[in-house]
Amino acid sequence: MAQQEIIISGFGGQGILSAGRLLAYAGMLEGKNVSWLPSYGPEMRGGTANCHVIISDDPIGSPILNSATTLMVMNGPSLDKFENIVESGGIIISDSSLVTRSPKRTDVKVYEIPATQMASDMGNLTYANIILLGKFLEVTGIISKEAFEQALRKVLPEKYHYMIPDEMKALEAGMKY
Amino acid sequence: MGEKLLMKGNEVIAEAALRAGCRCYFGYPITPQTEIAHYLAKKMPQVGGTFIQAESEIAAINMVYGAAGAGARVMTSSSSPGISLKQEGISYISGAELPAVIVNIVRCGPGLGGILPAQCDYFQAVKGGGHGDYKMVVLAPSSVQELYELTVEAFNIADRYRILTMIMGDGILGQMMETVEFRDEEEIIKVDKDWATTGTEMKRDHNTITSIYINPEVLEKHNQKLQAKYRKIEENEVRVETFNCDGADIIVAAYGTVARIIKNVIKMAEKEGIKVGLIRPITLWPFPVAAFEKYSEVPKAFLSVELNAGQMVEDVRLAVNGKRPVYFHGRMGGMLPTQKEILDKIKEIVKGD
Numbered sequence: 001m002a003q004q005e006i007i008i009s010g011f012g013g014q015g016i017l018s019a020g021r022l023l024a025y026a027g028m029l030e031g032k033n034v035s036w037l038p039s040y041g042p043e044m045r046g047g048t049a050n051c052h053v054i055i056s057d058d059p060i061g062s063p064i065l066n067s068a069t070t071l072m073v074m075n076g077p078s079l080d081k082f083e084n085i086v087e088s089g090g091i092i093i094s095d096s097s098l099v100t101r102s103p104k105r106t107d108v109k110v111y112e113i114p115a116t117q118m119a120s121d122m123g124n125l126t127y128a129n130i131i132l133l134g135k136f137l138e139v140t141g142i143i144s145k146e147a148f149e150q151a152l153r154k155v156l157p158e159k160y161h162y163m164i165p166d167e168m169k170a171l172e173a174g175m176k177y
Numbered sequence: 178m179g180e181k182l183l184m185k186g187n188e189v190i191a192e193a194a195l196r197a198g199c200r201c202y203f204g205y206p207i208t209p210q211t212e213i214a215h216y217l218a219k220k221m222p223q224v225g226g227t228f229i230q231a232e233s234e235i236a237a238i239n240m241v242y243g244a245a246g247a248g249a250r251v252m253t254s255s256s257s258p259g260i261s262l263k264q265e266g267i268s269y270i271s272g273a274e275l276p277a278v279i280v281n282i283v284r285c286g287p288g289l290g291g292i293l294p295a296q297c298d299y300f301q302a303v304k305g306g307g308h309g310d311y312k313m314v315v316l317a318p319s320s321v322q323e324l325y326e327l328t329v330e331a332f333n334i335a336d337r338y339r340i341l342t343m344i345m346g347d348g349i350l351g352q353m354m355e356t357v358e359f360r361d362e363e364e365i366i367k368v369d370k371d372w373a374t375t376g377t378e379m380k381r382d383h384n385t386i387t388s389i390y391i392n393p394e395v396l397e398k399h400n401q402k403l404q405a406k407y408r409k410i411e412e413n414e415v416r417v418e419t420f421n422c423d424g425a426d427i428i429v430a431a432y433g434t435v436a437r438i439i440k441n442v443i444k445m446a447e448k449e450g451i452k453v454g455l456i457r458p459i460t461l462w463p464f465p466v467a468a469f470e471k472y473s474e475v476p477k478a479f480l481s482v483e484l485n486a487g488q489m490v491e492d493v494r495l496a497v498n499g500k501r502p503v504y505f506h507g508r509m510g511g512m513l514p515t516q517k518e519i520l521d522k523i524k525e526i527v528k529g530d
Contacts, residue, residue, distance in 0.1 A: 036354040061441035
């Protein structure tokens with residue numbers, strides 16, 4: 001891996017920005033160069049959120065992505081907006097509980113996971129983003145489970161640390177799906 | 178160096194200010210820099226400092242005037258329209274020769290404009306948005322690590338010269354998270370602020386902080402003193418990064434976020450057999466004239482890439498002084514140039530004669 005360029009996109013409140021932060025933090029703990037850039041512009045006011053994450057062996061130039069090696073989407077409009085900028089040979093991970101259509105691209109690897117349904121079955125909807133990240137970890141292999149768990153400890157406020165064992169179960173469920 | 182942390186640019190500015198010994202912050206919220214005030218509202222009281230959310234930007238800059246006059250290390254932050262409101266205070270503080278730090282996380286204008294990244298306040302910052310013959314040192318970081326290092330440095334420069342120092346970033350730098358490594362201890366210069374209005378205790382004559390000099394002879398002398406100080410800063414405080422310039426076909430001038438985009442363009446151009454250099458001014462004032470003079474024999478041309486209608490390009494032209502053509506490429510309104518569009522512009526210049 002030289003550089004992973006990841007766009008995560010969905011509605012505000014789905015944990016889009018925190019999913020990106022977790023990836024960036026874990027990447028940093030793996031000794032990589034990382035950047036995380038949230039959308040803060042007018043589109044955020046409309047309820048959609050996305051972030052650009054770069055995890056790289058080399059120093060990072062621009063933190064703004066014009067194309068992505070991985071796209072993770074948690075709603076339909078995000079797939080419509082970003083599907084075409086995924087590089088050929090890249091990855092699309094989609095929450096099929098919420099994204100009703102399949103990606104049209106045939107030159108990328110597509111993983112459709114009913115993450116919101118799975119999270120609901122686990123008793124906590126907020127695990128949906130973690131389930132999708134599990135698939136990303138499994139497919140790319142650039143972040144270890146251990147680094148991810150450490151990132152959870154760094155990113156989550158201490159009062160939520162009791163959730164970490166369940167978050168790790170969600171991660172594994174995503175990896176295995 | 179300590180532990181590596183992943184932090185937002187705006188929060189790093191605030192943390193750096195605390196580490197630099199800043200104990201007074203006065204500000205008024207505005208996107209995209211409000212995290213600075215947010216962070217300091219929590220942390221400033223913990224170190225015994227003073228945080229005030231002022232009733233307006235004008236109030237905030239005048240609080241800065243007062244605290245700086247009393248010898249405190251003081252900062253305010255805002256974004257473009259708010260910085261416009263502060264201009265009167267900026268001119269007064271400059272006239273009174275007080276040290277302070279101002280952060281401008283620039284958004285796009287004119288007017289209320291929009292909240293997305295821009296570099297349209299270059300003229301206002303380096304040519305003087307307020308009235309009178311004054312200068313501010315203007316620092317333009319391009320990474321979160323540099324936001325930290327230059328914020329600390331801004332306080333040192335301000336104290337060393339009794340001058341306003343501005344950190345100028347944009348929404349991308351303020352909002353993005355990147356790795357930052359803080360030093361265990363900061364190198365903070367200690368200056369004797371024997372001019373500060375700290376109370377005479379009846380042991381000395383009182384100090385006066387003012388920018389009014391009614392007598393023209395006195396005011397001209399005061400201005401000459403200011404100008405002499407500015408020449409000294411031009412000699413000693415220029416900061417610049419030159420990257421890939423030796424043997425380059427064309428040299429791009431860019432600062433802040435845009436310089437990061439250019440570093441990606443340099444790699445793309447290399448694959449097409451074009452060597453592109455980058456001169457990245459870190460101090461926008463004093464402008465790194467010598468770096469441009471050094472490379473003024475570059476075979477093709479210079480290209481200034483900015484998030485505005487063409488502002489720094491004027492200083493590039495002055496520095497290059499007609500020895501080579503100087504081209505401009507810019508985007509406005511919060512739009513960013515893509516790497517491909519900049520590469521196309523470079524190819525057009527390099528291939529044409």
